[in-house]
Structures are given as structure tokens and as C-alpha cells.
Amino acid sequence: MFHFLLLFHLLFFAPSLASIAIPTDALPGCSGKCGNVSIPYPFGTSSGCYLSHGFYVSCNTTYNPPKLFLSTTDIEVAEISQDGVTIYTPIARDCFSGLGLGTNINSISTDVTGLPYTFSYSRNMFTALGCDTVALNYQSSFSFSSGCLSYCSDKSSIVNGSCAGIGCCQTSIPKGLKSIYTILRSVKNHSTTWTFSPCSYAFLVDRETFVFNLTDLDDFYTKNNGVVPVVMDWAIGSRSCEDGSGSPDFSCGDNSHCVNSTNGRGYRCSCNTGYRGNPYLTRGCQDINECEDPATNPCAAICENTAGGYICSCPRGFSGDGRRSGSGCIKDAKRFPLFQVVLGCGLGLLFLLITGSWLIWGLKKRRQMRLQEKFFEQNGGLLLQQRIASSEGAAETARIFTAEELERATDNYSESRVVGRGGYGIVYRGILRDNRVVAIKKSRVIDESQLEQFINEVVILSQVIHRNVVRILGCCLETQVPLLVYEYVPNGNLHHHVHGQGRASSLSWETRLRIAAETAGALAYLHSATARPIFHRDVKSANILLDENHMAKVSDFGASRLIPMDRMQITTLVQGTLGYLDPEYFQTGQLTEKSDVYSFGVVLAELLTGLLPISQARRQEEQNLAIYFLVHMREDRLFEILEPRVRNEGNREQLLTVAELTRRCLRLRGNERPTMTEVAAELERTRRQREHPWLENDHGESQSLLREPATVYYTSPITGDEDLDAHIMLSLEMTRG
Incomplete structure (x- = not known):
């Protein structure tokens, strides 16, 4: 019956895979190159070739080879991909005055406010070099972002590849950063270090392209032409996938899905499982033929490629699991072929007739449930349940709330229920079904590396019982970002x-x-x-x-x-x-x-x-x-x-x-x-x-x-x-x- 349904779907609904031409990454008639840099849609260099003004990039042909720049800025683009945009940003420099090493550049800045870019907090590291160095970053006049101090008294204490504060210091940047202003200082004007470290340097850099070397203390600025690569995350619009679905600016193409940005507002598109290509183009995501490569063939027996997937089956006369990781194919016992064919076809047609009226509703409901299950697993739901079960007393104090009951408690996170906003989330006043008033915090997205820390925090803080500590009651892990539930404290801060x-x-x-x-x-x-x-x-x-x-x-x-x-x-x-x-x-x-x-x-x-x-x-x-x-x-x-x-x-x-x-x-x-x-x-x-x-x-x-x-x-x-x-x-x- 399954094979009958599959054949029915392929004959009447699926497009002919052989007839689909794989499009280029740029829109038809648009330039897909500027010098050595490829320009995939939604980016473009001329009107009609980019999704919105923020994705306009200018190609300056007066250079040889031509150079690409973000919008109308002087920020040079090194690479564009679906994961991010790599740009070049300046290096701050401060040198010992007695050596005549050139003009000091004690402050540098890069600002992409108003454009759909954000400095990647996962790819970039703020870095300071030198043995007499203080370097600080600011988002605005008095909004501190990050800082580094690097000291050393002699060259022998410096270790190649290490940026722990001796000759080289590195620190991360916060999420959501769209502008960065760096100030570089020398505490003693290099007067005690000029013989082996005459200069200080400060810069933001892609962590995958920079490894500290002792020779960097000599003249890092000149060796790199005054710039280093930095990765920018990019996103479309300012709405989430849930808000933008079906709207004119919801820009995901066929066989793709929307993914909320993890570094600020907006969303990105990604090809569905089993597809590969540019998700922003019509038919940009093409089916992957999982069966064509023997090295990656997922089946142990017969492999049949389908739209967005594959089917593993056993040879005639055998039954079982045909996948390599499955239980294998086992020879069937004596069967009644004619009866099975008639019964299978009849049941298949009956199934199509009966389920036709509610199939779409069922698929939507199943998709919602699978999405909640996915978020529950990604946010550590299984791990949290394990911790609660293994922690004495925790089962009575920590509770896992459902997404539905917290939506109901906050009138679907109405703005009228907001009681506070902070660096780690938005706090809502919620009323549970038992009329208990609680505070519900919609947290920022948690990195996978922070997941176990988050779980430990929920379990341990749920057991912290002190009259002067706000009590955490539990959490919800069925949504894209974790929700934390606290006791409600009514009189402000x-x-x-x-x-x-x-x-x-x-x-x-x-x-x-x-x-x-x-x-x-x-x-x-x-x-x-x-x-x-x-x-x-x-x-x-x-x-x-x-x-x-x-x-x-x-x-x-x-x-x-x-x-x-x-x-x-x-x-x-x-x-x-x-x-x-x-x-x-x-x-x-x-x-x-x-x-x-x-x-x-x-x-x-x-x-x-x-x-x-x-x-x-x-x-x-x-x-x-x-x-x-x-x-x-x-x-x-x-x-x-x-x-x-x-x-x-x-x-x-x-x-x-x-x-x-x-x-x-x-x-x-x-x-x-x-x-x-x-x-x-x-x-x-x-x-x-x-x-x-x-x-x-x-x-x-x-x-x-x-x-x-x-x-x-x-x-x-x-x-x-x-x-x-x-x-x-x-x-x-x-x-x-």
C-alpha cells in the first residue's frame, strides 16, 4: 500500500525532477560576480537584482581586480555565503613614539546600523596584541561591550597560539551588535616594552582566520595592510518566521523553510532536508539524489530516490528494514500474492477517499507537534527531565510548563503584559489556570554550548529556597527560545x-x-x-x-x-x-x-x-x-x-x-x-x-x-x-x- 501511495503521489503531484534546470545563484540577467567575489541572490549590484535596499552591494571596477562594498559604505566585502558575509575592518595601532613607526590610530569604528547585518558573536573575537595594551569596545557612548588587557615583561613569557593575556588577549562580543567603536591605549607608552613589543594593536577578527604568532608583535598592521576579516550575520526584515509567513516579504522559495535569526531580529531561509541550493530563488533548492553515491548510499538493499528523500526497500521475496542502520532484509514465508495485491489496492483507494477531507489539517497539526518536539529536544527538554528525575527533591519544585498554558497565561504574550525588558529577555506578567500570578521571561536564544549550563541552572535554582531570592518555578522548552517561570514580585525594583x-x-x-x-x-x-x-x-x-x-x-x-x-x-x-x-x-x-x-x-x-x-x-x-x-x-x-x-x-x-x-x-x-x-x-x-x-x-x-x-x-x-x-x-x- 505504501508503494501504491508513493506512485500515486509521483504521478499526479510531483514535478518531473529531470526537467528542472538548476538555476544560478543570482537572478536571471543579473551579475553574479564582482572580481573574485560571488554575489548570490538576495544580494545584487543593480536595481531589480537584490531583495531590498539593504542587500544592495556596489562593485567598484576602478580596482584591478574589482572590489565589492556593502551598500553605499566603504566597507569592503571579501565573501558572501548563506551563512554570513565576510568583510574587512580596520586595525587600531599605537606605537612607541621614539621609533617613528607611523601615525597612531587609537580609535576605529564600524557601523552597519540600518543595514541587515550584525556582527557574528559566534565567529568573531575581539583581540588585543602587545605587552602594554588596553583595548575597549563600545556599542555607543556609555554602553560597554567588551575589553581586553594584554601585558608582558619580556618575550620569553609569550606563548605562540595563546591569547590568555600575555602578549595576546581575546574575548567574545555580545549578541545583536551592529556598531562597534574601539579605543586603544598604552598604559606606559611602550617605554618598558619597545625593544620587543613596540606597538599595540586592537581589532575584531574572524576566529577561524587568526592564530596568534610571536611575530605578530613586530608589525601586525603592515603585514595585514591595516585590515582583518570579520564575519557578519545577515537576516531579512525585522519579523520572525511566525509573524512573516505568507506576507509579501516572506522570501523563502520552493522546498525551503524559514529560520529565525539567532543574532537579532529577522529570519533566514534554508533548504529543506534532502534539498540543496539557493533557498531565495524559485526552484532554487534542488533535490539531492542520496542513492547516486555508493559511499553515502543510505540503503543496504534497494535505494529509490524521491523528492526530498529516499526509500530503502528489500528485494522481492524479502521483508524488513533495508537501511544500513536497520535490522536487514529477511526472506518471507509462504504468502498469497493475489490476495495481497487486491487487498492492498482496495485499502489504498479507500484510505485516499476517507482521509482526503482531513489530510491537510492533520499534516499541519503534525508539523506543529513535531516543531514543538524539536524545540523541546534542542532546548534540552530530555536532559532537563533526566536531571529532575535524578535530583532529590527537584521533582517537586521544578516544573516543565507547556507552550499552550503560558500563551494562555500571557494573552499570547501581549504587550500589555510586559513588566520588564533586560539584556537576557522580556518579562511578562502571567496568570495561570489556578489564578496564580507569575513572571514569565522569554529568554534569549541559548547556544548549544550553553545548554547543559542552562539545564543545571534551572534544576539547581529550582531548589534554591531563600526568602530574599526570587524563586524559579519552572520552564517551557517547546518554543524556539526557552521560557522561564518565576514567582511574581509586584513592587518594582x-x-x-x-x-x-x-x-x-x-x-x-x-x-x-x-x-x-x-x-x-x-x-x-x-x-x-x-x-x-x-x-x-x-x-x-x-x-x-x-x-x-x-x-x-x-x-x-x-x-x-x-x-x-x-x-x-x-x-x-x-x-x-x-x-x-x-x-x-x-x-x-x-x-x-x-x-x-x-x-x-x-x-x-x-x-x-x-x-x-x-x-x-x-x-x-x-x-x-x-x-x-x-x-x-x-x-x-x-x-x-x-x-x-x-x-x-x-x-x-x-x-x-x-x-x-x-x-x-x-x-x-x-x-x-x-x-x-x-x-x-x-x-x-x-x-x-x-x-x-x-x-x-x-x-x-x-x-x-x-x-x-x-x-x-x-x-x-x-x-x-x-x-x-x-x-x-x-x-x-x-x-x-
């Missing part, structure tokens, strides 16, 4: 209460002190009291939510990392929020618990002063609140910058205690900062003194226990001028736009 319009004095000093103590206690719990330590990595006032009673709830673990029990630090892509970012972490890439301590110190400074972490209203070297605070502490002018309500409501000893604690949290060197456990203990002691002032006159054992953490803080030396000056210099590099 600390940033809005401290900095929001008309709220400058909305929180009393007593409330601020309690919020600080609760937050510190939650972070101390994550660092030291969970099954595996959790470093938050993005502690800031916007990630401290407040309930109706102003109780603190630490939230947004999108950047968090679970730390192996036998390791005190891990190397990661530097990630965080400018103004809160630990300068030592920024400098080394080594994430420790002290990185959260530094960020929390900035939050304490906000609570004391009511000032923003970054403000252009302050002079340049004090635009960073941490520096502004430390400078005033050093000059004994703390009370000049305290918020008026804080200054009026807090007693002097208490304010000095919290200010000193803040200063210690903001130490440049992580090993000189207190632990979060020590910070939480000191804040709790200060709170108790406010609530029970008679404890200050108690000379018994309780007093000595309460005061013990304070002794640790006050016997430490004051931050020296040299450390603070270094802190200021690094802060300037981190915030310079």
Missing part, C-alpha cells in the same frame, strides 16, 4: 525606588539598611550555602526586586554561573553592567565571589548617596559612582554626598560604618574585599544596633560576638593613593566613550 522620578526620598534609611542586609544575606547564601556555589555576575539595583512590604528579592540569574565545588574561580567572557562591573574581573576575566562583592558595593553607594552608577553630570574621572564615592571618602567629605534623607535619619556612627563597608567592597583587588558572608554579618549587626541601641552598652559575650566582624573592617588599612589612582585609570578606560 530598587533602582526605580532610588532613582525614579519623584522617588528620590521614597525609601527611609531604615528601609534601605534592611534591603541592603537582606540582599547581602541572599548573595552570601548563593555563594556558600547552596549545593554548588552560584555567582550572580550581574548584581545591581535593577535586579533587586521589592515586594509590597519592600522586602528584597534578588532576581535575574541570566548571567549567573554555577561554580564547581573544587574551584575558587573560573575564566569567563567578561559580562556585567557598566558602573557595577568589577575592574579586576574586567582586567583578568577571572570570575570569583568577590566580583559580586564589588557590584554590591556599588549598590551600597547608591543607597547612601541616591546617585546613579554612571553619570555624565559629574567630571570625567568621577563619572563612575565607585570612584566618586572613594574620592570623597579619601578626602573626608562623605557627608557632602549623602542623600539628604539618609543624612538626616541615620546616626553618624551607623553611616560611617556602612560607608567604610562600602569602601572595602570597592577595593581594586578582590582578595582585599570582604566575603559576602562578612558583609551580611556587618550589615545585620548595624541594623540590630539601630533597632536595639542598648546593645552598644552591653559588655557581655553577645556584644563581642556582634562586634567581631567590625574589628575585621576597621583594622584594615585605608586604600592608598596608588591603588585609588590605578582604580581611577582603569575606570576611565571602562567608561570612556
Whole structure:
């Protein structure tokens, strides 16, 4: 019967495969070449040859050979493929002035805003070369993207092929980057390294084309003609596949399907399984003949090529699985051929008649179910179920929600349900069927390399039960991007209460002190009291939510990392929020618990002063609140910058205690900062003194226990001028736009 249906389909519905001519990659009558670069559609060099204006490329024939450029820019194109566009971008250079090596280029930029391109976060690496090098990237004036520091004292310490910060440093870039502005600096003007590393270089480069070599320190700029290859992802339009299907700008051709961009908005097209070619052209995706190559023939017996696939069958008189990976063909027992033919044909015709009315609906429903199953598997659904089953107690706390119930809970992700937007997703207010209110975060796409980390995070955080940590209730993995479900916290975040319009004095000093103590206690719990330590990595006032009673709830673990029990630090892509970012972490890439301590110190400074972490209203070297605070502490002018309500409501000893604690949290060197456990203990002691002032006159054992953490803080030396000056210099590099 199956063969009958197949024959019916081929005779009446399938086009003649032999009659289909394989088209070129460009539209008919359009140029498919510029010099050595091929130009496939949707790109083109003249009107009518490209899909939209963003895919226009100009061919400059005054060069020999001709050169191709993006749109009307001066950005040269090296290659165009269905996976991306490779362009050439400039190299920043800073050399020792005494050698006369040419003009320094301390800042470079590339901007494709308004065009359908985005810097590929998976293919490119930001790179800095040299032994006295500080290189920083910005998306805009004060939006930090990535940075690299490369130092070395002699040539013998440099290792070929290694970019760990000695002679060469590399770091990743974030998703969605459409413009990049690079600043290159030398800390000591190459005065101590000019004999073996006279220059510093900074550039974004395709990781597959660059391998560091010791000779790169000599004159990398000249050897590469001042440019390096960079890969750009590209996408069509600004809508997703689900929004664009059937619309005039939905541009996928025959035998192809739509794929959402993983690096910003828009979509791409891809040939269906079993087809190969240009998916943007009519009949651009051609059937692959899986049977014609003996080396890749999937069948062990008879192979029959079909449209978009193949059929493996057994010879006459045999039955079974004819695939190479199957169970093989087994000789049939005695059969009744005539009866089988009549019965098979009759049942086949009956099947076609009965199912004709609902076949299309069934195919659509099956496609939807297969898509959900595909996303469930891709997003780690099976792995998550395994983790839940093997984790004691997790089965009761972590739940896997269905896509339908979360769509219902959010009115199909209505804009009216949006309660927050951040770097790791959009948060919606949802109402479940049992009338429970939850927060549903539609996360950014997770790379396959991050999948196990994501699964561990869901399982372990589902078991983190702390009154001051937002509880994760579960997730949904049936959609293209994972959905996380959290408890709903109704009263906004600390940033809005401290900095929001008309709220400058909305929180009393007593409330601020309690919020600080609760937050510190939650972070101390994550660092030291969970099954595996959790470093938050993005502690800031916007990630401290407040309930109706102003109780603190630490939230947004999108950047968090679970730390192996036998390791005190891990190397990661530097990630965080400018103004809160630990300068030592920024400098080394080594994430420790002290990185959260530094960020929390900035939050304490906000609570004391009511000032923003970054403000252009302050002079340049004090635009960073941490520096502004430390400078005033050093000059004994703390009370000049305290918020008026804080200054009026807090007693002097208490304010000095919290200010000193803040200063210690903001130490440049992580090993000189207190632990979060020590910070939480000191804040709790200060709170108790406010609530029970008679404890200050108690000379018994309780007093000595309460005061013990304070002794640790006050016997430490004051931050020296040299450390603070270094802190200021690094802060300037981190915030310079």
C-alpha cells in the first residue's frame, strides 16, 4: 500500500525532477560576480537584482581586480555565503613614539546600523596584541561591550597560539551588535616594552582566520595592510518566521523553510532536508539524489530516490528494514500474492477517499507537534527531565510548563503584559489556570554550548529556597527560545525606588539598611550555602526586586554561573553592567565571589548617596559612582554626598560604618574585599544596633560576638593613593566613550 501511495503521489503531484534546470545563484540577467567575489541572490549590484535596499552591494571596477562594498559604505566585502558575509575592518595601532613607526590610530569604528547585518558573536573575537595594551569596545557612548588587557615583561613569557593575556588577549562580543567603536591605549607608552613589543594593536577578527604568532608583535598592521576579516550575520526584515509567513516579504522559495535569526531580529531561509541550493530563488533548492553515491548510499538493499528523500526497500521475496542502520532484509514465508495485491489496492483507494477531507489539517497539526518536539529536544527538554528525575527533591519544585498554558497565561504574550525588558529577555506578567500570578521571561536564544549550563541552572535554582531570592518555578522548552517561570514580585525594583522620578526620598534609611542586609544575606547564601556555589555576575539595583512590604528579592540569574565545588574561580567572557562591573574581573576575566562583592558595593553607594552608577553630570574621572564615592571618602567629605534623607535619619556612627563597608567592597583587588558572608554579618549587626541601641552598652559575650566582624573592617588599612589612582585609570578606560 505504501508503494501504491508513493506512485500515486509521483504521478499526479510531483514535478518531473529531470526537467528542472538548476538555476544560478543570482537572478536571471543579473551579475553574479564582482572580481573574485560571488554575489548570490538576495544580494545584487543593480536595481531589480537584490531583495531590498539593504542587500544592495556596489562593485567598484576602478580596482584591478574589482572590489565589492556593502551598500553605499566603504566597507569592503571579501565573501558572501548563506551563512554570513565576510568583510574587512580596520586595525587600531599605537606605537612607541621614539621609533617613528607611523601615525597612531587609537580609535576605529564600524557601523552597519540600518543595514541587515550584525556582527557574528559566534565567529568573531575581539583581540588585543602587545605587552602594554588596553583595548575597549563600545556599542555607543556609555554602553560597554567588551575589553581586553594584554601585558608582558619580556618575550620569553609569550606563548605562540595563546591569547590568555600575555602578549595576546581575546574575548567574545555580545549578541545583536551592529556598531562597534574601539579605543586603544598604552598604559606606559611602550617605554618598558619597545625593544620587543613596540606597538599595540586592537581589532575584531574572524576566529577561524587568526592564530596568534610571536611575530605578530613586530608589525601586525603592515603585514595585514591595516585590515582583518570579520564575519557578519545577515537576516531579512525585522519579523520572525511566525509573524512573516505568507506576507509579501516572506522570501523563502520552493522546498525551503524559514529560520529565525539567532543574532537579532529577522529570519533566514534554508533548504529543506534532502534539498540543496539557493533557498531565495524559485526552484532554487534542488533535490539531492542520496542513492547516486555508493559511499553515502543510505540503503543496504534497494535505494529509490524521491523528492526530498529516499526509500530503502528489500528485494522481492524479502521483508524488513533495508537501511544500513536497520535490522536487514529477511526472506518471507509462504504468502498469497493475489490476495495481497487486491487487498492492498482496495485499502489504498479507500484510505485516499476517507482521509482526503482531513489530510491537510492533520499534516499541519503534525508539523506543529513535531516543531514543538524539536524545540523541546534542542532546548534540552530530555536532559532537563533526566536531571529532575535524578535530583532529590527537584521533582517537586521544578516544573516543565507547556507552550499552550503560558500563551494562555500571557494573552499570547501581549504587550500589555510586559513588566520588564533586560539584556537576557522580556518579562511578562502571567496568570495561570489556578489564578496564580507569575513572571514569565522569554529568554534569549541559548547556544548549544550553553545548554547543559542552562539545564543545571534551572534544576539547581529550582531548589534554591531563600526568602530574599526570587524563586524559579519552572520552564517551557517547546518554543524556539526557552521560557522561564518565576514567582511574581509586584513592587518594582530598587533602582526605580532610588532613582525614579519623584522617588528620590521614597525609601527611609531604615528601609534601605534592611534591603541592603537582606540582599547581602541572599548573595552570601548563593555563594556558600547552596549545593554548588552560584555567582550572580550581574548584581545591581535593577535586579533587586521589592515586594509590597519592600522586602528584597534578588532576581535575574541570566548571567549567573554555577561554580564547581573544587574551584575558587573560573575564566569567563567578561559580562556585567557598566558602573557595577568589577575592574579586576574586567582586567583578568577571572570570575570569583568577590566580583559580586564589588557590584554590591556599588549598590551600597547608591543607597547612601541616591546617585546613579554612571553619570555624565559629574567630571570625567568621577563619572563612575565607585570612584566618586572613594574620592570623597579619601578626602573626608562623605557627608557632602549623602542623600539628604539618609543624612538626616541615620546616626553618624551607623553611616560611617556602612560607608567604610562600602569602601572595602570597592577595593581594586578582590582578595582585599570582604566575603559576602562578612558583609551580611556587618550589615545585620548595624541594623540590630539601630533597632536595639542598648546593645552598644552591653559588655557581655553577645556584644563581642556582634562586634567581631567590625574589628575585621576597621583594622584594615585605608586604600592608598596608588591603588585609588590605578582604580581611577582603569575606570576611565571602562567608561570612556
